[in-house]
Amino acid sequence: MEFFAQQFINGLTLGSIYGLIALGYTMVFGIIGMVNFAHGDVFMLSSFIALIFFLILTTWLGLTSVALVFLIVLIVAMVLTALWGWAIERVAYRPLRGSFRLAPLISAIGVSIFLSNFVQVVQGARNKPVPPLVRDVIVLYQNEQYTVTLSYKQAIIMTTTALLLAGFWYLVQRTSFGRAQRACEQDRRMAALLGINVDRTISLTFVLGAALAAVAGTLYLLYYGVVSFSDGFVPGVKAFTAAVLGGIGSLPGAVLGGLIIGLIETFWSAYFSIEYKDVAAFLILIVVLIFKPSGILGRPEVEKV
């Protein structure tokens, strides 16, 4: 039971990160119907941005306040990654609207290959470790055999995720951008006719998705304390799995899917085999796509003839 509780906490932490990335997939899919294959690599890139600013702040500027460093790194990473998201959409996806149906996906694969190799070229191929920012843990429960703990790191990750999700939810539900975004999702042509700037709305969607990925990237760095240029691929696929599982296009679905995938992965590793944890995630993806492509909270698709 104690073991289970500990794994549950670990799973939720991991799931928060997946959920944040999954939101980027699901928003882009909702609005332009494309799988943004490069999103995982945007996440990886944001991790690097966070890493470098963390080093600048701690080693060069000598900041010692953990909260301040974390906040600055988070904000800078979000802003700069959002710029990447904007630039990628502008260069690689926007010219393809109206091209043949596989073009955006192929372009996105190109961006994905470019990003991971770009980071490899400019930052080198080796793993980049950072000294742990926070080490403290909160002991939730203790007996002779087990200690169930919630580390500060995990607490920070869950709190940040919850706060940002609340803000994000407000943005999508209550602001004019959110309205425009939802309108474009339903009918892009009609939205354009009603005077919504569709291009700008799509751009903003990418910016927002990238910013959320940056949050995930920063938290990932905080949690694992190491990042490498190839770290975008597997979390990217898992987050996509989360988005599909939750019902692609559905925002609560993405978060829910992320949490489920995080929990499944953690429990699978804990109880079955850690070697096959990625296989588990990929299998879920295949099974969901085959048997319930609309996911848990998604709308079923009607074929248009």
Next chain:
Amino acid sequence: MVQGSTIGRATPTVAARATSALPEMIKDAALFALVTLGLSIPVVAYRTDLGQGTGLGLTGRWGLVAGLCAAVFVLRLAQRLVLGEVSRRRDARTLAQAESTAPARLARPGRIIGPLTLGVALTLPLLAALGSGGLSEGRYWIDLGILILTYVMLGWGLNIVVGLAGLLDLGYVAFYAVGAYSYALLSTVFGLSFWVCLPLAGLFAAGFGVLLGFPVLRLRGDYLAIVTLAFGEIIRLVLINWVDFSGGSAGLSSIPRASFFGIPFTAGEGGFASVFGLAFNPMHRVVFLYYLILVLALVTNLVTLRMRRLPLGRAWEALREDEIACRSLGIDTTITKLSAFALGAMFAGFAGSFFAVRQGFVSPESFNFLESAIILAIVVLGGMGSQLGVAVAAIAMVGAPELLRNLGFLKAVFGEGFDPNEYRLLLFGLAMVAMMVWRPRGLISERTPSVRLGARAR
């Protein structure tokens, strides 16, 4: 009742904007440079390195950032100027002649490049030997030829799936792996010869193709792509973790080498050299392997070209164009897709068993997603569906970086540590995007009809 979902949009085309004045262009280029600056902070500006001690050190590289921004500024300006000029000329030309003669112009280079490439491919060992003064000295070239031809074959195989049938397969390398491990296991465990294993490997790979394809082929295009990717990763992860079966990450080694239809390439009595009365040369085996992959690749090409003219091949292309129309014409789309998938997988299986026999060693490392992406990039860059385009793209993408690596002057310019291979994938990625933006139908985009009415006696 249900409207088509084409989205009308007004894009300010490059051509329309290009006619604007120079100051505006400079402003635009400056904006591009500014964005580049923003993107370069901090991933380009500071490099992280494991320095002395335990932590990471930072190295500032603002000179590189400045250079990058300047390059983007100049390139953007040049692009605007050139595109403006091009579009002006194009306008003039369209006014002058109503009907464009594009197909005739595009067909011609194909007619020359095709046979030329084939000629070089057929005589490469000879050319290499003559060019470098001996068979052994020419080994580098022959090995490079083998490498390129392997990718040409994989590209042609994937072209059946992606180019003809329009199914985006991101896990193609899985079938390559199935072929390689089939040969490796069949030959080491059961002692079967290469010529028995080759068709078996193809059949196994095709079988896997059917097994995967059956449930997933009714998924929409991009879901299919992701599922094939997941499948490819699963195969690789299983190969890594199922140590008893596949040897795990260490892979399988001491795989029997290819023989000349039963005659081994050994120095002693009964070896290839002594049977044919030649002096023993280890290069005989390399040359044999070269011709083996050449024949395999050409068979792939021939079958593909033949299939295009058959009802099944036409159904593949029709499926790529409009699946719903296919169904209304009585074509079983699942079976049709499955056949393309299986045939593509079969050729990957052949290529895989060639890979195993050439290396004498297989490990899961060789079959990661990047490999799938490279093969896909070759198909995309070659122009989906064009056989010659795929061959040209494979030569350019696999051969060129390999050649560049050995050019001395590049090292003189970029410093001693310069390795073009590092930039190869970077350029792959960029090229894929550029291709989709500017030439979505590929470098060689003209489609040749599979049958003509005009050419027949009427």
Next chain:
Amino acid sequence: MMQVTGLHATGLARLATLQDEPPAAMPGGPADPILVVDHLTMRFGGLTAVGDVSFKVGRGDITALIGPNGAGKTTVFNCITGFYKPTEGMIRLRQEGGETYLLERLPGHDVNRLARVARTFQNIRLFPQMTVLENLLVAMHKPLMRASAFSLAGILGLPGYRRAQEEAIAKAAAWIARIGLTHRADEPAGDLPYGDQRRLEIARAMCTEPVLLCLDEPAAGLNPRESADLNTLLRLIRDEFGTSVLLIEHDMSVVMQISDRIVVLDYGIKIADGTPDAIRNDTRVIAAYLGVDDEEVAAVEAEVGLTGTSA
């Protein structure tokens, strides 16, 4: 005869609720129907797109399915041609030899392959990059696949397959000549003008040798001359090939000139069924097309109920 009894057997239970069932529909229907649509209902979620529609298509007839926008015509089409599975009802096709197919139970492609029902689409669905000739050859997939022994004989280039291909090309060429596109036979279909694309799509459907051809707004977007050409083509299909035709059309000049029978839908319900002359004078049809004020609806409906629809 069999169809009529079957219909009554299944229809009896529901008869009480069928205030919209036109009384004259079945007795006045064609004697030897090729297609019987029987109490067809299609719901999407809560929306009933087609509610309990029954009609027949006579063998060798041109039958038109008309109605205002959103009346459910294309939905009926999609059910007949296997793209939608109807929520309720039966769609029975009887070929000349007596083979009967329940279309709603066949997998999508078998509606064409076995039952030999071909269709065109409202928004043209050609294979735009393939040539005119190739488009027609794709339609002859079934006989050619058999001749090529599922590609084996084809790969080897056996004479049996080559002969079959020559025949297919000759047949395609004849169709290309019929629609006047011989000079453009080797051009990509997507490059053709709109009217030619429409005719090509019909020719392509005909190459599958259908017993029933379903055309979804074949005259949409055509100019008067092209419309006239279309009429000629449709008559040719009916008279020379003996193919029954079911078409959705808004262009009344086409409908009234060539139809042997007309079925009118409104709000997913059949409101009339009869010869062009009868339909022309049907008050309910006129009301549906021209619209009537709310107060008059009851009056019109009462009148319709009294006078019948296909009188």
